[in-house]
Amino acid sequence: MSETVLFAIEAAINGLSVGIMYSLVALGFVLIFKASGIFNFAQGVMALFAALTLVGFQEGAVPFSHLINAVFGTSVHHFGFNMPTIIAIPATIAVMIGFAWLVERVVLKHLVNQEPIILFMATIGLAFFLEGLGDIMWGAEVKRLDVGLPQGGNVWFEENTQWLGGGNENFFGFYIDTLNLYAIAIAAILVIALVLFSQYTKQGRALRAVADDHQAALSVGISLRFIWVLTWSIAGIVALVAGIMWGSKSGVQFSLSLIALKALPVLMLGGFTSIPGAIAGGLLIGVGEKLFDFFMQPIIGGATENWFAYMLALAFLLFRPQGLFGEKIIERV
Amino acid sequence: MLYREAGDFKSTYSSDNQTFPIKGDRYAYWVAVAFAFLVVPFFLTDYWANSIIIPLLIYVIAVLGLNILIGYCGQLSLGTGGFMAVGAYATYKLTYAFPWMPIYITFIIAGLITSAVGVLFGLPSLKIKGFYLAVATLAAQFFLIWLFTRVGWFFNDSATGMITMPEREMFGIVVSGAGASSVAIYLTCLIFVVGMAWLARNLTRGTIGRTWMAIRDMDIAAEIIGVNPLIAKLTAFAVSSFFVGVAGALTFAVYLGSIEAGEAFGINKSFLVLFMVIIGGLGSVLGSFLGATFLVCLPVLLKLLLVDLMGWPADLARHFEVLVIGALIILVLIAEPHGMAAIWRTIKEKLRLWPFPH
Numbered sequence: 001m002s003e004t005v006l007f008a009i010e011a012a013i014n015g016l017s018v019g020i021m022y023s024l025v026a027l028g029f030v031l032i033f034k035a036s037g038i039f040n041f042a043q044g045v046m047a048l049f050a051a052l053t054l055v056g057f058q059e060g061a062v063p064f065s066h067l068i069n070a071v072f073g074t075s076v077h078h079f080g081f082n083m084p085t086i087i088a089i090p091a092t093i094a095v096m097i098g099f100a101w102l103v104e105r106v107v108l109k110h111l112v113n114q115e116p117i118i119l120f121m122a123t124i125g126l127a128f129f130l131e132g133l134g135d136i137m138w139g140a141e142v143k144r145l146d147v148g149l150p151q152g153g154n155v156w157f158e159e160n161t162q163w164l165g166g167g168n169e170n171f172f173g174f175y176i177d178t179l180n181l182y183a184i185a186i187a188a189i190l191v192i193a194l195v196l197f198s199q200y201t202k203q204g205r206a207l208r209a210v211a212d213d214h215q216a217a218l219s220v221g222i223s224l225r226f227i228w229v230l231t232w233s234i235a236g237i238v239a240l241v242a243g244i245m246w247g248s249k250s251g252v253q254f255s256l257s258l259i260a261l262k263a264l265p266v267l268m269l270g271g272f273t274s275i276p277g278a279i280a281g282g283l284l285i286g287v288g289e290k291l292f293d294f295f296m297q298p299i300i301g302g303a304t305e306n307w308f309a310y311m312l313a314l315a316f317l318l319f320r321p322q323g324l325f326g327e328k329i330i331e332r333v
Numbered sequence: 334m335l336y337r338e339a340g341d342f343k344s345t346y347s348s349d350n351q352t353f354p355i356k357g358d359r360y361a362y363w364v365a366v367a368f369a370f371l372v373v374p375f376f377l378t379d380y381w382a383n384s385i386i387i388p389l390l391i392y393v394i395a396v397l398g399l400n401i402l403i404g405y406c407g408q409l410s411l412g413t414g415g416f417m418a419v420g421a422y423a424t425y426k427l428t429y430a431f432p433w434m435p436i437y438i439t440f441i442i443a444g445l446i447t448s449a450v451g452v453l454f455g456l457p458s459l460k461i462k463g464f465y466l467a468v469a470t471l472a473a474q475f476f477l478i479w480l481f482t483r484v485g486w487f488f489n490d491s492a493t494g495m496i497t498m499p500e501r502e503m504f505g506i507v508v509s510g511a512g513a514s515s516v517a518i519y520l521t522c523l524i525f526v527v528g529m530a531w532l533a534r535n536l537t538r539g540t541i542g543r544t545w546m547a548i549r550d551m552d553i554a555a556e557i558i559g560v561n562p563l564i565a566k567l568t569a570f571a572v573s574s575f576f577v578g579v580a581g582a583l584t585f586a587v588y589l590g591s592i593e594a595g596e597a598f599g600i601n602k603s604f605l606v607l608f609m610v611i612i613g614g615l616g617s618v619l620g621s622f623l624g625a626t627f628l629v630c631l632p633v634l635l636k637l638l639l640v641d642l643m644g645w646p647a648d649l650a651r652h653f654e655v656l657v658i659g660a661l662i663i664l665v666l667i668a669e670p671h672g673m674a675a676i677w678r679t680i681k682e683k684l685r686l687w688p689f690p691h
């Protein structure tokens with residue numbers, strides 16, 4: 001194979017691994033949109049917040065320590081012990097569930113029956129709130145997240161793809177982060193678990209019923225409020241997974257929530273209501289933007305990743321407004 | 334008793350159709366305009382001008398523009414920052430290409446260029462709506478900023494990637510560049526604000542505004558009663574982008590003087606303007622003023638309170654501000670989804686009845 005093709009493939013593999021991360025964030029969006037019709041803009045910040053909380057727990061940092069120090073003039077920072085990851089993760093999940101409960105209690109309950117656009121704006125507000133809260137609670141500096149996932153390139157993958165170069169001395173096999181292989185596995189497990197949950201458990205069925213028709217679900221005795229807390233909790237857990245993967249890769253920092261904006265075009269491509277769509281859309285966008293950058297860099301310059309995903313989604317929507325796997329949009333007067 | 338329409342009889346159509354049919358409103362408006370033009374310039378200090386009043390005036394223009402698009406026409410846009418950047422860079426290119434051109438003409442042409450770009454990015458709105466459109470306008474935001482930071486032609490290949498405004502005069506007074514006094518800048522912005530608020534108010538209560546509102550309330554139904562969605566949506570995008578473009582031009586030319594696209598017109602700017610629209614009130618000209626005032630003053634007040642008075646570190650105060658803005662958005666949406674303008678409407682209702690409760 002020629003060198004260009006090899007490097008293009010490498011870019012595509014790279015794109016796949018970025019795409020799977022987009023998919024993880026998009027998954028949370030789809031869950032909430034299906035169950036409550038809310039377009040949850042805060043999903044990305046939820047991932048950031050979950051990752052921040054996890055790091056905070058691991059390091060045994062005192063929450064709100066900056067605030068406490070500023071108000072009382074003390075200098076507390078740490079409890080003096082480190083929480084093992086195995087306890088810190090459930091603790092973070094508990095925080096995310098508490099957060100879901102609070103969101104239902106404080107925000108959603110009062111906004112029932114409002115227009116979707118009002119709810120959407122409320123989630124933008126929620127995103128800002130959570131961003132500020134995360135920074136005040138745990139500090140704004142970039143943090144290293146280590147939950148024991150392997151770092152660095154995958155040697156096995158590299159050695160076993162070297163033959164593809166056919167003796168080309170510039171080619172040393174495809175480089176892929178071991179972390180990304182884990183991400184793919186975790187995303188697969190997550191999707192399977194979600195499908196099993198929604199198909200075979202009582203709560204899962206209730207969840208699908210609510211997604212189908214709020215009023216009909218209410219009339220057969222399903223508690224809408226419980227289902228909303230449930231969906232937001234699941235979305236919180238998915239956010240935690242996404243936060244862990246992104247965080248282990250490039251540190252826990254604010255840009256994480258900006259990268260999560262990329263999940264929006266992913267959703268448009270895959271369709272707002274489809275879990276497989278979120279995965280497929282993420283991979284398409286990931287591969288698409290890396291390949292576009294690879295081929296177009298010499299012509300129009302770099303950093304096209306910033307906008308390519310949105311433009312692709314825009315062009316795509318003109319032909320298929322409901323996305324790849326979305327349900328057909330029917331409008332009535 | 335003091336504020337009422339009873340007894341204020343109209344004998345001609347034009348007086349019946351005037352902008353402020355109630356006497357109290359009319360007087361209040363003229364007092365406010367007179368105060369802004371004749372009193373404020375004499376008491377304006379540099380601190381007040383730079384940290385509150387000039388950004389406020391510029392944001393009012395941007396908020397009016399976005400309010401036309403979201404509040405009147407119902408098309409959600411997250412590309413405001415990008416369109417402001419178009420206005421700024423158009424001003425920059427024009428002012429260097431045609432140094433003889435009067436600066437107010439430059440601003441208006443910059444607005445028109447932004448209009449054209451806005452229509453281009455508004456085209457998808459004919460096919461897609463709601464959240465989908467919001468994400469589509471994000472394409473405009475990111476693409477335009479990328480364009481302005483990567484393509485050398487736009488910033489004349491300056492080494493820093495920044496664009497800087499030269500000194501320009503309006504009616505013989507320096508209004509941009511280092512030599513401009515804050516009063517000159519203030520008056521420039523104020524003229525544009527008054528003119529554009531007048532434009533917005535009259536556009537939105539005329540035929541075009543009504544077609545926008547019909548599209549907002551239900552586009553299919555509007556189409557059935559004969560509103561052309563192509564014209565309605567694209568004019569909304571054009572007018573909205575014109576406003577936003579002028580705001581961007583003013584931000585660059587008279588307020589900041591030199592900018593870098595990603596920093597001054599990033600995605601956060603889009604959100605800030607959107608928040609001003611929501612807090613002020615969707616579909617209200619007065620709301621645009623109130624929302625912009627609130628969100629411009631809030632950080633200044635919080636900084637005053639937290640950093641200067643209570644001695645918090647600046648970064649903590651900044652995070653607290655983000656948190657407060659987020660909480661306020663949610664609070665406003667819960668308590669009063671129609672924003673501060675609706676609160677003002679309630680107050681007016683009470684004033685009319687005062688001193689009787691019903």
